[in-house]
Amino acid sequence: MANENKKVIMLGNEAIARGAYEAGVKVSAAYPGTPSTEISEQIVKYKEDIYAEWSPNEKVAAEVAIGASVSGVRSMACMKHVGLNVAADPLYTASYMGVNGGLVFVVADDPGLYSSQNEQDTRMIGRAAQVPVLEPSDSMEAKEFMKAAFDISEQFDRPVILRTTTRLAHSQGLVELGSRAEIEDKPYVKNIQKTVMMPGNAKLRHVVIEKKNLELAEAANAHPINTVEMNDTAIGVITSGIPYQYVKEALPNASVLKLGMVNPLPKKMIAEFASKVEKLYIVEELDPVIEEQVRSWGIEAVGKEIFTIQGEYSANMLREAILGEKPEFPAPAKAPGRPPILCPGCPHRSVYYVLNKLKMHAAGDIGCYTLGAVAPLSVVDTTICMGASISSLHGMEKAKGKDYIKNWVAVIGDSTFLHTGVNSLMNMMYNKASGTVMILDNSTTGMTGHQDHAATGKTLLGEPTYAIDIPALCRAIGVKNVVEVNAFDIVKLEKVVKEETAKDEVSVIITKSPCVLLDKSKKPFYIAHEDKCKKCGMCMKPGCPAMTKNADGTVRIDDTMCTGCGLCETLCKFDAIELVKAGDR
Amino acid sequence: MAAKNIMIVGVGGQGTLLTSRILGGLAIAGGYDVKLSEVHGMAQRGGSVVTYVRYGEKVAEPIVEEGQADVIIAFERLEALRYSHFLKKDGVLIANDWRIDPMPVVIGAAEYPEGILEDLAKEHKVYTVNATEEAKKLGNPRVFNMIVLGIAAQHMDFTKEQWYDVIEKTVPLKTIEINKKAFDVGYVRRMMESEKEKTDD
Structure with a gap:
């Protein structure tokens, strides 16, 4: 595909798909889940080079990717954080197997629960499964880190998790396009000690992967994915991912150690950075994953005692917590909430x-x-x-x-x-x-x-x-x-x-009955005749958002929202609701 | 320049994602660094949605925070109210004078506030238009957001040609003409208002 070196604006998820393309990925499998869905939808653009599928669930998707890796090609599986729970079984054992072709799991967390049932932190699972975790902080890094993830995967014989959050997945930023790497398939050589995880083999693999993890932890100290920006040393911050952007906004003069790899952590690099700054803060959304490890090494740091474990961070929040600066703005207005609802015609x-x-x-x-x-x-x-x-x-x-x-x-x-x-x-x-x-x-x-x-x-x-x-x-x-x-x-x-x-x-x-949003054609709509309306309220019972009660108790239908599903007409006993053909507006 | 902070607020399904794609395209055409942050998933189902757009020499944070918005583009009155504390003191609110009842109002658990835009105009620079009715006159109520954008255009840093160009590249081929027409409705309206403001001064 052309367009190399061109700067374009891309959603984080779109950039991940581009990164997969440039990394030479050949197989991608996923089950949709906000905020990870668009990765697979965007990979379709590269279907001449990448086979991509919706699998019925994340476990199946992960196993498809593992199989492709065993056969010798770069492969990936994408899912939301709770999807990784479904795929946890293959992940934990793929960790013992290592890889043939590079293997990456893209996992999207949802701090703030925009579209999820919990706020779990994938970095914890990365640690538990002893799998390296990379975390980009904008669209450009999302693309580049995908390539780094595959290199690390093959170099250290580890499956790698690329962790994103909603704010990264659904933010757009500038991306400079590169070209697709021509990666030759790795030869498949039968080696059941590495690919048949029965106890005798897995026991030996456990020793191997512990060693590989130590090697990677050591290499992380010098890996360019982790960067130090030395500025004023009064405040030093260790951060990663999207919170890095909040740190840059709130504390432009602070020294920053930005971790691109959040598991394993670069212990020497962190100790050296900590020794150079007067006060060390650890800024990470959700669980104190970095903080607890850093403190366990005897390094003093401020973390969750002034920040929160819940929800998203922001520059204002950091200004207040670290600098004691309370930003000035009026109190939010009292407005009735607008929770999500079933669409009209659903x-x-x-x-x-x-x-x-x-x-x-x-x-x-x-x-x-x-x-x-x-x-x-x-x-x-x-x-x-x-x-x-x-x-x-x-x-x-x-x-x-x-x-x-x-x-x-x-x-x-x-x-x-x-x-x-x-x-x-x-x-x-x-x-x-x-x-x-x-x-x-x-x-x-x-x-x-x-x-x-x-x-x-x-x-x-x-x-x-x-x-x-x-x-x-x-x-x-x-x-x-x-x-x-x-x-x-x-x-x-x-x-x-x-x-x-x-x-x-x-x-x-x-x-x-198909989802009303699937059919894009112009739909008929209903009107309510106020003269026939007996104000009984039957039609309002299903809670259709296209219907409003007038001050006198009669009913009004918003013709821009109505899709003509007919539920209100069925419920009206007085013929007060009448269908209007599409186009008779 | 310091980053310019724009917010697009509305009800899920009103086309905030299309609008943010247009603003993103404009920022690139203008040679700026740009970040946009959107809402997908559950909130898109009729919930309150907000899109942040920041452009300038260098943009770090992808969101706009309270008290920092230069321009808020509101597709619905209640949503204009909900996010009004994000406006800078001298920020501008451009609002579609349109009401969509949220479920608490539909079921009678809450009341839809009266006089929202009038009250906001006492504190801020507010431009309103019943864009949905205007768009119906053009034959497609869905292009109302282009009318609102046409007004917002005069509070941003791009030429009319740049707007046209990006609209052409962003909207479906069949709807280019009606979208441009809708943009013109807002653009001309705001230009006339601004001429009038000058004479009044």
Whole structure:
């Protein structure tokens, strides 16, 4: 690809994809997860040189990448922080195996929980799995560190984690493009001591990787990825990643040790830097990973006692904590909150309206439909992790008996069902459950921005492919009661939910209606006739954001938001809501 | 120059990401260092969203903090209010005079504040336009953000040609003309206002 040496603006995730291209990567696998999704979407641009796929989950993606590495090519897997939990099993053992072709896991943390269920710190997992962790601080570094990650991976025989955070992944900055490295495939030589991790081999590999880690820790002291900027020595800061930018903004005169490699740490370099500054601060978002190690070496430093373990940092926060300067600005205005909601026309709203009407509880899962937890729908009672809806409902039944869950269902999306939900459904059948699972099939991975999956019939590279038949899959597992309903047919849906939850057998109800955002065509919309409106409020019950109550209690529909789903018309008993064809505006 | 700090605030789905791509393109065309920070994922589903744009000789931090914004471009009134404390004392607010009720208001748990833009105008330089209605007149309510940008353009550091050029490169091919037309609506409107301000002085 041309464009070498050209400066362009790139999202952090786009720069990581470019870095993969320039590093000569040949295989990339991932499961979508904010804030990592765009990496794979951007890698598609390089599909002539890189094979890229959506795998059904992060464990599978990691194993695809490991296999590619064993065969001798540079390969990678991308995921969000909680995705690494799913992929932890292969990661910990890949760490013992080392690599043939370079192997990189790109893992995106989410300080501040913009789109996640927890705030875990991937650097901790890197340490636990004894895997090197690199952390870039802007788009340009994101690209360059990808190349460094592959070099380190091959030089030290380690899989490497490139850790990002939401602020890096979703910030754009200038990037100078380079050309793709022509990396020759490493020959595959059968060596089961390195690739068959049975106890006798793994025991020996553990010794080898401890040695390799020590070598890398020593090399880190002189590696150009870690840099020292000596300025005024009154304040010295050790930092890495995005917090480095806040340090530069708040403390332009301070001396800074910027760590590009956050595991293992360059002990000598840190000790030397600490000896040159009067007061040492350690600025790192989330867990005190650097701080605890530095202190364990007997080096005095200020850290989490003045900074926080939660959320994102900022320059203002550092000015206040370190310099005691309180920035001046007016108090935030009192404004009603605007939490995320299901979109106008979302098929999940219709499903939750019915479940709410029937006073059902739902064991929930990860996706847009998690938003069914909030008022006015208020149906979802639990959200834990991918696939947990089905298995946690099963746990409730085993704890309290089948009658206890007659007013419960599990709700899970199509992509999440294929991710790990299917295993939980197997468990229900195997262990004689009787619960009802609702698969809210909107034909896409919605929350992350509409990615294909194993049941959509299209690959990441845009090629048509076999689409898994979800109802047939459920039947193959042994579920006898598999019912498909249109999400917007609320009369039928209500009947089906009542029937299936009453049964003493496992049932799967599949509400098949595509995500409203998939169809980009101009849609019809509804108008409310104020003269016919009886102010009964029925149409407002599902909480559609396109609908507003006027001061007199009648209802108004925002024609720029309405997508013509028809739920409000179905609920209106007075013909006050009328469909207008698209274009008749 | 010191970095110029712009914020684009609105409701998820209103096109803040497209707008930030345009501002990023402009900063490059102007030869500046630039950083933008966006919101993807769950908040994009109808939640309050904010995009930060900073350009100048050298930009470190990718976000704009409280009290530091030179320009806030608000696509909705309540969001203008929510982020108003980010404005510098002499900062400018450009607001789409449009209301989208958040869920607490829809379900009656909170009230939508009245007179937001009027109140903000007492403290700050505020330019408002009902861009959504204006865009409907052009035949596509979705291009309202270009009308707001047309107004904002006169508080930033780029020529009209640069704006046109970047709009052409950023929006879908079929919508180039209507997007440019929408930009003109805001641009001309603000220019006339600014002429009037001069005569009034």
